[in-house]
Amino acid sequence: MYxxxxxxxxxxxxxxxxxxxxxxxxxxxxxxxxxxxxxxxFILPVxxxxxxxxxxxxxxxxxxxxxxxxxxxxxxxxxxxxxEQFLTEILEGKEVSTDKVEKSIPFLSKGCEVLIVxxxxxxxxxxxxxxxxxxxxxxxxxxxxxxxxxxxxxxDIEDHAKSIRDLITSDLYCKSCVSFSNRVYDAASIKKAYxxxxxxxxxxxxxxxxxxxxxxxKMLFEKIxxxxxxxxxxxxxxxxxxxxxxxxxxxxxxxxxxxxxxxxISDAARKLYIHRNTLIYRLDKINKETGFDIRNFKEAxxxxxxxxxxxxxxxx
Amino acid sequence: MAGLSLKHIYxxxxxxxxxxKDFNLEIEDKEFIVFVGPSGCGKSTxxxxxxxxxxxxxxxxxxxxxxxNDVAPKDRDIAMVFQNYALYPxxxxxxxxxxxxxxxxxxxxxxxxxxxxxxxxxxxxxLLDRKPKALSGGQRQRVAxxxxxxxxxxxxxxxxxxxxxxxxxxxxxxxxxxKLHKTLQTTFVYVTHDQxxxxxxxxxxxxxxxxxxxxxxxxxxIYEHPTNIFVAGFIGSPQINFVEAKIAxxxxxxxxxFGDDTIILPDDKSKVLRDLGYVGKDVIFxxxxxxxxxxxxFIEKHQGSIIETNVELTELMGAETYLYLSKGKLNMTxxxxxxxxxxxxxxxxxxxxxxxxxxxDKETExxxx
Numbered sequence: 024m025y026x027x028x029x030x031x032x033x034x035x036x037x038x039x040x041x042x043x044x045x046x047x048x049x050x051x052x053x054x055x056x057x058x059x060x061x062x063x064x065f066i067l068p069v070x071x072x073x074x075x076x077x078x079x080x081x082x083x084x085x086x087x088x089x090x091x092x093x094x095x096x097x098x099x100x101x102x103x104x105x106x107e108q109f110l111t112e113i114l115e116g117k118e119v120s121t122d123k124v125e126k127s128i129p130f131l132s133k134g135c136e137v138l139i140v141x142x143x144x145x146x147x148x149x150x151x152x153x154x155x156x157x158x159x160x161x162x163x164x165x166x167x168x169x170x171x172x173x174x175x176x177x178x179d180i181e182d183h184a185k186s187i188r189d190l191i192t193s194d195l196y197c198k199s200c201v202s203f204s205n206r207v208y209d210a211a212s213i214k215k216a217y218x219x220x221x222x223x224x225x226x227x228x229x230x231x232x233x234x235x236x237x238x239x240x241k242m243l244f245e246k247i248x249x250x251x252x253x254x255x256x257x258x259x260x261x262x263x264x265x266x267x268x269x270x271x272x273x274x275x276x277x278x279x280x281x282x283x284x285x286x287x288i289s290d291a292a293r294k295l296y297i298h299r300n301t302l303i304y305r306l307d308k309i310n311k312e313t314g315f316d317i318r319n320f321k322e323a324x325x326x327x328x329x330x331x332x333x334x335x336x337x338x339x
Numbered sequence: 340m341a342g343l344s345l346k347h348i349y350x351x352x353x354x355x356x357x358x359x360k361d362f363n364l365e366i367e368d369k370e371f372i373v374f375v376g377p378s379g380c381g382k383s384t385x386x387x388x389x390x391x392x393x394x395x396x397x398x399x400x401x402x403x404x405x406x407x408n409d410v411a412p413k414d415r416d417i418a419m420v421f422q423n424y425a426l427y428p429x430x431x432x433x434x435x436x437x438x439x440x441x442x443x444x445x446x447x448x449x450x451x452x453x454x455x456x457x458x459x460x461x462x463x464x465x466l467l468d469r470k471p472k473a474l475s476g477g478q479r480q481r482v483a484x485x486x487x488x489x490x491x492x493x494x495x496x497x498x499x500x501x502x503x504x505x506x507x508x509x510x511x512x513x514x515x516x517x518k519l520h521k522t523l524q525t526t527f528v529y530v531t532h533d534q535x536x537x538x539x540x541x542x543x544x545x546x547x548x549x550x551x552x553x554x555x556x557x558x559x560x561i562y563e564h565p566t567n568i569f570v571a572g573f574i575g576s577p578q579i580n581f582v583e584a585k586i587a588x589x590x591x592x593x594x595x596x597f598g599d600d601t602i603i604l605p606d607d608k609s610k611v612l613r614d615l616g617y618v619g620k621d622v623i624f625x626x627x628x629x630x631x632x633x634x635x636x637f638i639e640k641h642q643g644s645i646i647e648t649n650v651e652l653t654e655l656m657g658a659e660t661y662l663y664l665s666k667g668k669l670n671m672t673x674x675x676x677x678x679x680x681x682x683x684x685x686x687x688x689x690x691x692x693x694x695x696x697x698x699x700d701k702e703t704e705x706x707x708x
Contacts, residue, residue, distance in 0.1 A: 047444070048441050048447050049447035152442060155442055157429075160429060178428070179428045183428055183429075186425040186426060186427045188425070189421065189425045190427075192419070192421075193418075193439075194413070194439060194442060195412075196391050196392055196411070196413055272379055273378065273379040276378065296378055296502075
């Protein structure tokens with residue numbers, strides 16, 4: 024909204040018309056100290072995209088109010104579709120001028136993250152509520168490919184990712200995954216950050232990771248496993264596939280949680296809502312079935328790799 | 340406000356994995372129903388099917404008078420609260436609660452009224468200007484509840500909403516949610532793995548295992564009259580004592596025999612066992628820790644069920660003490676007064692309240708009496 028507000032300020036100043044613009048929900052978009060009573064005001068609706076707003080100015084400008092309305096609506100459309108278009112160009116790897124970057128993403132110099140939201144339902148509905156969520160923020164969002172891409176300055180990126188996922192679940196009632204990568208400071212790096220986030224989304228889905236929030240920096244292990252040669256993967260599958268196939272969902276969840284908790288029995292037992300002795304019993308059973316005691320770091324490493332390879336194979 | 344009806348509900352995942360099997364339940368309007376069971380028992384899947392987050396493979400789901408199998412989730416008029424409900428980090432508590440209503444284009448004055456009312460109910464009015472970062476875990480969960488409350492849905496669905504809180508906060512929040520149910524007079528469907536939450540909050544409890552509802556009943560009935568070994572063992576802390584035994588008859592009396600000991604059963608229980616042909620059969624008997632005592636007056640009253648045991652461990656809990664006892668292969672936990680003088684290594688006499696004994700079929704694990 025920053026650049027749009029600057030435009031409204033410029034419009035008011037250059038046209039020498041004082042006006043206020045208030046959105047339908049009552050939030051103030053622009054104010055130029057009218058200082059008039061209600062009886063002296065002329066009011067007309069303005070549409071900013073799908074959002075309705077109210078434009079108020081002095082009755083003496085009633086004749087030019089339609090022109091004012093047209094200018095504001097047109098600029099809003101141009102401004103936001105331009106920003107969206109601009110983001111698409113960056114993500115497609117097209118050359119963009121520094122001037123354009125400064126105009127469209129003025130907050131980029133402060134640092135930005137790229138988030139990808141993959142939704143099982145309508146991505147346009149998801150995009151719409153994400154835009155509502157970040158209406159007043161330094162955030163740019165667009166539908167790109169099959170996903171929604173968000174570029175913004177987020178202090179607590181993980182919290183934002185979780186809240187976006189929960190928003191989609193609670194308001195659109197559909198599943199979603201969110202991935203993100205490192206903070207970037209220039210337009211060229213946005214493309215790289217997008218590719219990283221996309222890669223970690225692919226890995227997260229391939230390995231069926233439970234959390235649905237995929238952080239590029241925490242997925243190096245999955246990346247390494249993904250890049251293991253097919254011959255080695257097949258070798259691991261020969262040893263483990265049948266054994267893992269025999270485990271029921273409770274056992275698979277146990278393995279998942281134990282690995283996620285860094286092989287910490289107490290943490291894993293708490294997350295699984297079971298007594299630690301029950302977990303120890305299950306780990307013994309895994310040892311008996313597979314010959315791998317996953318309480319032992321070295322054995323757990325091979326086991327975890329095999330487990331991820333099996334999951335990747337299963338999700339194919 | 341509305342009741343719910345689940346008829347022959349199934350959830351089958353690809354690969355023929357059945358998560359929920361033939362689930363039947365009628366939930367009345369304004370009822371507080373709790374789904375409880377171990378992880379993977381299908382309780383969250385059932386809740387998610389009610390919400391519309393999971394497709395129903397087979398069966399019929401109604402909210403109020405309307406079958407909602409094919410109704411879009413957003414049109415089901417429900418609100419969900421999750422375990423890790425993330426608040427919008429850049430918004431104040433007020434805006435967090437108001438956001439859902441803004442999306443629905445509710446007028447500003449109405450939003451303000453609803454948010455303030457919900458904040459009052461949840462006792463978070465003083466937090467409305469704060470950002471989530473400045474809130475404690477319990478306060479965050481209250482805000483998450485507030486976000487659901489302002490929507491005034493027909494049904495609240497809560498999936499382990501307290502699991503992320505520490506023990507003390509969980510107790511506090513249990514009271515908050517209980518009060519909320521009374522204030523809002525709306526149907527609540529609540530999922531938990533915690534039997535204490537289930538017992539203290541629910542008007543009725545659904546105990547689930549392997550995708551099947553094992554028992555649907557009031558907390559007291561579930562506790563006092565479990566339908567099988569699983570329910571008896573799942574509800575109650577410390578857990579009910581199970582003992583492998585044989586039903587025998589001596590001098591016209593029906594006995595439960597185990598190891599070197601016998602318990603004479605009261606006439607009403609004896610009649611049932613005799614009528615059902617259990618005399619001479621192997622069974623499992625269960626008795627809750629509070630139905631066993633070492634108090635002389637109690638022992639005097641239950642002369643037909645006295646056992647000599649060794650004290651293996653004592654746990655003083657304050658007002659009460661848990662004694663872990665053994666005799667040969669027999670292990671038992673009893674809950675007695677905190678003033679008990681029993682020490683580790685003592686040999687003590689205990690008596691079982693024979694009227695409180697549960698008998699389970701050894702093969703089917705179903706309750707006989």
